[in-house]
Amino acid sequence: MTAKEAAQLLRTFDNVLILTHMRPDGDTVGCAGALCAALRNLGKTAYLLPNPEITDNSRPYAAPYLAPDGFCPEKVVSTDIAALSLFPQNALPYQDRVDLAIDHHPSYEGFGANSCVQPQCAACGEILYEIARELGPITPEIALPLYVAVSTDTGCFVYSNTTANTHRVAAALMDTGIDYRQVNKTFFRTKSRKRLALEADMLRNMQLFDSGRIVVMQIPVSLMEEVQASESDAEDLSSLAGLVEGNDCAVTMRELRRDVWKISLRTGSRVNATQVCQLLGGGGHAAAAGCTIEGSAQSATEQILDAVARIAGDFPR
Template identity: 30%
Template sequence: MRLDWSTLLEVLRGCSKVVLTSHVRPDCDALGSELGMAGILEAIGKHVRIVNAQATPASLKWIDPRGKIESLAEKVRPADLADRDLFIVLDTSAWAQLGAMGDVAKSMRDRVLVIDHHVSEDDLSDRWFKDTAAEATARIVYEIGLRLRVPLTESIATPLYAGLSTDTGGFRFPSVSGESFRIAGRLVDAGANPTAIYRELFEQDTLARLHLVGRTIAGAVTSHDGKVIISTVRQHDIKEVKAQPADTEDLVNLTLSVKGTEVAAILIEQPDGRIKVSFRSRGRLDCNALAARFGGGGHKAAAGTIIDGPFDPAHERVVAAVDEAWLAQQAAVA
């Protein structure tokens, strides 16, 4: 069922030991929501562990200065979490995005609660709290703290501001509202440093990353009078410029920034041969519906999926699907 606020708060107040998790390849909305939620729950007397399937990427470790986030990839065993009476999944509603933590969630199915803002969902739990109008899961966590009357501290405000800033693209995406800025202001008043956070989020590119950006833009192909742009990143591209996997994040948003572009897609080859596909639009084409055709999902303006190779046939399928979706959208408004 969809939990209303009173039911959600009752569940949170009634638990004792909590484990928080989020999606693989975490961004700052995932990590920030975990850290913010942990601080809120600890403030009302709960024992909290944050455990993800993968270790926090080196480029994002700044968000967790106290090293609170653990992972199955390091030292945590699934059996270590058996004593948790509540298992909260943040910022995803998809089994595939939980990695090895998905198996842990299945073993604790009756204790799982999902808190998310994405449209797409799997059958993770019978207990959901979703607000698809929220610009970030960090926004929902902020609202939870407000309703639990937990005072904002710097250690709560900083990760929540980072999450809000990440999922709004630095407060520039269509999901941003006046309330987004009002919340951001309250987080800053509580100790979040917008200058420092901006630098960590948007001004930490390595030379290798910039070389990869150049290759991505140079190899992009446009269609439909420049309204659609599709780019690719192969494993050899990453290796030749000595980039890291994290350097591929946000490349799709750069391609969407090309003047006149309405829809962007990028295919990024993974080390295991699978392909990460990301879709972006300026709001008219439904990226969530497009990603759903490949077993993925997300939001109307931003969505993604992971598909199997080989790369070239997969690329052809994605191009065909984007073309079909664009033409259908154009016909609908004609």
């Protein structure tokens, strides 16, 4: 459905629970917070399902809206969730109860009873902006988390998914008077010492394949433990590999637990990231996708390289 149709449907909802995805980023949290604020402005009862993996940077945008213990929703809405496998553990009871799914991933699995999916949007926040406009005025309380959503999913407007519409939405949000400067400083211009230690190790141990066009970086559990890093320290580490000169396929491998790797793939036009990750049970966008692989670090590396070769053509190892 269109954003206008989604807004019309939301006007009929009450006692709403809003879901975010596993390892939540700024897009899912920002969209959820903005939607909750917009619904409350209509006099609706709305909450976010607490996400145990939320980071320190994103937590302030969810904190005012978290559902109390015992809240029983009449309606359930998901934001920026493409697959049921991305539901956090406490969201699993709602897998068959999603009344409206709002998403921008081409790999969206269609689990919602109703869906507002626009893959051409760089961030789910762009869709939420259009929905929120239909619901009422864009207040600063709505605009701030939406700016977080749009800016983080575009790497502060530098990723290849950024469009002219992305900038138009960001400008409209900035015009509400929000403190976007602090958002940019928090998410893009500030790094803890532990974060810098993680990056230093990733750079020191990175692997290059296909004459440098493929870069592989790893964050094993042992590294997280060694530097005593938190999830906030590790947020958006997947952007680092793409900074290496000459690459058009950046692979970041984050070990979630022993021999279970979360793969984040960032690519240029030569490699379709979604097609690669779909071979391994994941999905996402053409230039940014992810999947999970079980096995040793070497085995996981070989699996992702084999998948890249199947999509982009073989290359010297």
